[in-house]
Amino acid sequence: MLISLTLRVNGASETLDAPANELLIDLLRGRLNLTGTKEACEVGECGSCTVLLDGAAVRSCLLFAFDAAGKEITTIEGLAVDGRLHPLQEAFMELGAVQCGFCIPGMILAAKALLDVQPRPTLAEIKQHLAGNLCRCTGYAKIVAAVQHAARRLAAATRPEAGAAAP
Amino acid sequence: MPTPLAVVGTSVVKVDAAEKVSGRSRYFDDVPHRDALVGKVLWSRQPHARLVNIERSRALRVPGVKAIVIGADLPDGLMGPFIKDEPILAKGVTRFVGEPLALVAACSDEAAAEALQLIEVEYEELPAVFTAEDALRPGAPLLHPDLASYVKIYEAVQEGNVCSHTTFAEGDLDAGFAEADEVFEDTFTTQRVHQTYLERSGAVVEVDAGGRLVVWSNTQSVHLTQIRIAEALLIPQSKIHVINSRVGGGFGGRMEPTVQPMAAALALKCGKKVKLYLSRDEEFTFGKPRHSSRIDIKTGVKRDGRLTAKQVRLIYNTGAYADDGPGIAGFGAMMARGPYNIPHVRIDAYCVYTNLPKSGAFRGFGNPQATFASESQLDLIAERLRLDPIELRLRNAVQTGDTALGGQRYTSVGLRRCFEQAAARAGWRRVSASSSPTKRRGMGVAAMHHISGLLSAGAFVKINEDGTVGLVAGAVDIGQGCETVLTQIAAEELGVPMSDIHYAAIDSDTAPFNWGTAGSRTTFTVGNAVRLAAGDARRQLLALAAKTLEVSPDDLETVDRTVRVKGSPQRALSYRDLGAISHWVSGGPILAKGSFIVDGPGFDPKRAVLRGFPFGPLTAYIFGVHVVEVEVDVETGEVKVLKAAAAHDVGRAINPTVVEGQIEGGFAQGLGYALFEELCTEGGQTLNPSFIDYKIPSILDVPEEMTAIIVEEEDPHGPFGAKGVGEPGLVATAAAIANAVSHALGVRLRDLPLTPERVLAALEAKQGTLSPPRAP
Amino acid sequence: MARVREFQYLEATSVEEACAWLREYGGAKVFAGGLALTILMKQHLFEPTCLINIKTIPGLDRIDYDAATGLRIGPLARHQWIAESATIAAHYPILAEAAGHVASLPIRRMGTVGGSLSHADPATDMAAALIAAGARLHLRSSDGERTLPIEEFFLDAHETQLQPDELLTGISVAAELAGRSGAHEKLRKNATDIPIVAVSVTVALQDGVLREARIGLAAAAPTPMRCPAAEALLRGAAPTAASIAAAAAQAAREARPISDLRASADYRRKMVRVLARRALRRAVAAAGLPIPE
Ligand SMILES: Cc1cc2nc3c(=O)[nH]c(=O)nc-3n(C[C@H](O)[C@H](O)[C@H](O)COP(=O)(O)OP(=O)(O)OC[C@H]3O[C@@H](n4cnc5c(N)ncnc54)[C@H](O)[C@@H]3O)c2cc1C
Ligand code: FES
Ligand code: FES
Secondary structure, eight states: EEEEEEEEETEEEEEEEEEOOBBBBHIIIISSSOOSSSOEEEEESSSSTTETTEEEEEEEEEEEOGGGOOEEEOOOOOBTTTOOOOOHHHHHHHHHOOOSSHHHHHHHHHHHHHHHOOOSSSSSHHHHTTTTOOSSSSSSSHHHHHHHHHOOOOOOOHOOTTTTOOO | OOOSSSTSSOOOOOOHHHHTTTTOOBBBSSSTTTTTTEEEEEEEEOOEEEEEEEEEOOOOOOHHHEEEEEEESSSSSOOOOBBBOBBOOOOOHHHHHHOOEEEESSSSSHHHHHHHHOOOOEEEEEOOOSHHHHOOOOOOOOOOOGGSOOOOSSSOOOOEEEEEEEEEESSOHHHHHHHHHHHHEEEEEEBBBOOOOOOOOEEEEEEEETTTTEEOOOOOOOHHHHHHHHHHHHHHHGGGEEEOOOOSSTTTTTSSSHHHHHHHHHHHHHHHOOEEOOHHHHHHHSSSOOOEEEEEEEEEEOSSEEEEEEEEEEEEEEESSSTTTTHHHHHHHHTOOOOOOOOOEEEEEEEOSSSSOOOOTTTTTTTHHHHHHHHHHHHHHHHHHHOOHHHHHHHHHHOTBBTTTSSSSSSSSOHHHHHHHHHHHTOOOEEEEEEEEEEEEEEEEEEEEEEEEEEEEHHHHHEETTTEEEEOOOOOOSSHHHHHHHHHHHHHHHHHOGGGGGEOOOOOTTTTTBBSOOTIIIIIIIHHHHHHHHHHHHHHHHHHHHHHTTSSGEEEEEEEEEEETTTTEEEEHHHHHHHHHHHHTSSSSSSEEEEEEEOOOOOOOTEEEEOOOOOOEEEEEEEEEEEEEEEEEEOOOOOOEEEEEEEOOOOOOOSSHHHHHHHHHHHHHHHHHTTTOOOEEETTEEOOOSTSSSSSOOOSOOOEEEEEEEOOOOOTSSSOOOOOOTTTHHHHHHHHHHHHHHHHHSOOOBOOOOOOOHHHHHHHHOOOSSSSSTOO | OOOOOOOOEOOOSSSHHHHHHHHHSTEEEEEEOOHHHHHHHHTTOOSSSSEEEEETSTTOOEEEEEEEEEEEEOOOOHHHHHHOHHHHHHHHHEEEEEEESSHHHHHHHHHHHHHHHHHTOOSHHHHHHHHHEEEEEEEOOOTTTEEEEEHHHHETTTTOOOTTTTTEEEEEEEGGGTOEEEEEEEESSSSTOOOOOEEEEEEETTTTEEEEEEEESSSSSSSSOOHHHHHHHHTTTTOOOOHHHHHHHHHHHHHHOOSSSSHHHHHHHOOOOOHHHHHHHHHHHHHTTTOOO
């Protein structure tokens, strides 16, 4: 059974027919070649498959494509603007928060979901927001530091109107 | 302090970081092989059974099914790193639940899945053993009755279900115990834990037009994959071409091949490209967890804390096939003395077959178990002797020039500095305290040693036509950062910026042999090869410049990618010039190489009895000390690690940030090992093959305060003094946590993991009551 | 490449329509947040032939409070909304606290409370909390609506009162149960795990005595459960260390824990006692009567 869907992916509108039983992650990876979204645990526990759905971090491994109809999806490929990496991406690089990298797209997107609504997060908020994203390599210390660093950088660069999305 | 260098010693951004943060890295499943058939595996449901018949005729009739392979179809080759005991598919007998019995290749997932359902396996059950203890009993069912006839790469000592027995012995044990004022005897156990790298394992295999097997996969060593496929399918290694994708973690679990030999067998059978990609539950059941162990230690000590004798028996349950087990148990034996001078020692390590899924390499390679047991016992000794645990350890700690077990010399020992710095940073104190009516805090310490010089490695450096550099080292970056670190070493030696160097993708056709990313060996072992190759390239550049400028090489100096005549800087040739000259005018393309092998100093047969040890010399000892503070809930038994300081002597940190990352990541894995990770089985069946029930630490589980401390005791043989750090971050963690818990509670826990239930039971046993301690 | 067996997919626009379809299409399953169902379908453990998406029904995700009629939570309310709702925090704080204990943020945002109750895992935080809060569930079929106290909803692990053609349409908590302080205590393996054991309590204090206490347990029996005997011990009692300890011990006796990978039955029973005591003390303290150690 095919369902006709319109969704926005990284700012571009996509209209396609999706089988009802197609998972969002398979649509993104298999059909839109957005392979930055990873599937590790397959059961919602690890967060590697995180994408933003209307700005909120969700598990694309447990989401059927039909549930994304009409929504705005952001994947890791959508973060850079005009080839310039997002400050979170830069901070993850610079602070050495990347090891094997498999968790990193999901981790960065989960952090973005936080910074978009809370540009000055406390340590506790950062941990709460990243608690659903598992990393087996880093022990998280540098990930926390990178998010804090990016937040500071964003705050420094932010003009008053930006970063003030509704909580 | 080491002398500062240009690139080495700086925390440059990792060379693969940009592609990883932008989601552009190509891991195994990110490269579409849309023309590949879907491969699937039929796994054994019996822990030990004769395979009477495998009937595949119904399955073959499923539309879309292209081929089904069973063991009987395959040549008689057996594979394994130390003992060749493992077939690709079980033949005649199956030895564990989850052993591959048959392979299906089909046009779709659905067809392959349906075919699996229709393969009928007739089993005739055999008695099975699951614990090493049972497997060692006289009359226990034998896993491998033909053990004696298997090919081994070393002089293995074997008997019954013991596939490898390693002995290290020095001095006179009886005299050592007689000399002691106190003798301690304790037993410790550890559980099976899974590497749980986030990327699952997969392989795509195709037979190319020339009849060679092309294997795309995610492995820690393209060469070991090549070798295993060759020995199992009885084809020459030159007929196998292994290409690596990016690898989403490994931690030892991908040292030996996973699915590649199966995919190769299927591709050969159907003549088509086949893809096999494990699901997470398959990964957990077929994966190769760290060996469970039982460790008995007897230690003699003088009243002043000097250790006089130590006898250890390590029993490692390796499951149905040896895999890396003999190396792991043997290495565990070598590490079991600990970084302490003890004159009289005997260590026996037994690697034992059982009907569990096979175990394999996992960060620490047999050392975490031995260290947990030894360092736990040292705290028992300190307590009895009323010595500070750090003081006891320092009284026995090795120093540069001392002799390691087996007779090798320690060439650089930063252990004392590790103790001092970890203790200072964590605020070491010996008062345990109640932090609330139901919580108690305690501090624990544990030290460890490990090696980083192991086996051989090679590297090529080529100077491109434009003077940039290709570095071909064959060492797989599984996240630990070797692409960056090896590039730094080459850049330093060649005097070029890192951006001029490209680290070649890993391909068995071009890369020099590399045993694998394992054993904390890459920086030291491959780093030495890279440094030699880069030095060779530099010499060739100088020689070409000398010839072109018609001067002696001794009159030349290199400055900023330019070779010039000392004293007359206008007479100069840039690397770009030299690249072009070599390609088009004279000399020919510059190809430089470095080959390195750890071949001395060896063990000393006059000093030590050494039997059944499957490695040659090992070198470049590394050291680490962990100090942790925990808080234990005395009513629930929950343990929270509040604080950790981990100091590691890494020789020289080529890239300090990368080193810290290894320590922090290793610590977190060690925390999971200490507190809650456990792969459980019942009747040989894995019970928790999922992230739902197999938990790894989240960001909320790691300590709020985690300090990685780098101690640099340069090694004379390391590249720029560097040693290694890949595994040590994990090795001492469980012991440090267990010691802290024991310190907080005044009871000793001897079995990992320290689940709340176990902690509570230990407390209750101490109090001799079944009610919670402080019920108001 | 499809990894989930094909199914028919329907989007309901009203409760009536969903109920009619449930009756019409045998083997149809209600699809809410989809977390629990999708995991089962991916693992081929459960393969419904038809999914009826109820997220397309307007209004089922509302959280409404009225001082006269109390709280009404739509089945599609997400855990995180409950955790963040100022209204709930003000009037039924136990629900906000427990919702914040569920898994991790993305799961709390995706998973519905209705789905979590209907899935009826014994280790469900919100089930324990809603039992402690005194919630009633509203079930609808084409034949009409019935309501029942939540503790009667659960029959066995993954078995509930829901008939195949029934929809859980709402969760309500009476107005007179508002304002009770509560506490949710949860023991878990790692920080984002389901409960090894969880205990939820609410207390109503009057003139220094406990007018009523309610105790709900998760992962302490084959279903989420209430502890009537322990509650009875507290009714009319002064909230002292002794009375609370006795009630906690009674709750532990009432529990019917099983042994599994996370813990033994014996340990779980002990933990019911410890957590019940802690939860009761904390709830009483939150009500303004801290109990000295
Ligand atoms: C990674 C992870 C961690 C978790 N951790 C926790 C935890 O810590 N604590 C905890 O309590 N839970 C936990 N859960 C469980 C989680 O809360 C539930 O899976 C989720 O809330 C289910 O809601 P859903 O909307 O996704 O249900 P769905 O999957 O949509 O539905 C579940 C079941 O309920 C039925 N159903 C749904 N809505 C209705 C309705 N209105 N009427 C009738 N039937 C209905 C469906 O047919 C299906 O059978 C966890 C889940 C995951 C994936
Ligand atoms: S792959 Fe989706 S949460 Fe792990
Ligand atoms: S970097 Fe490897 S899992 Fe996070």
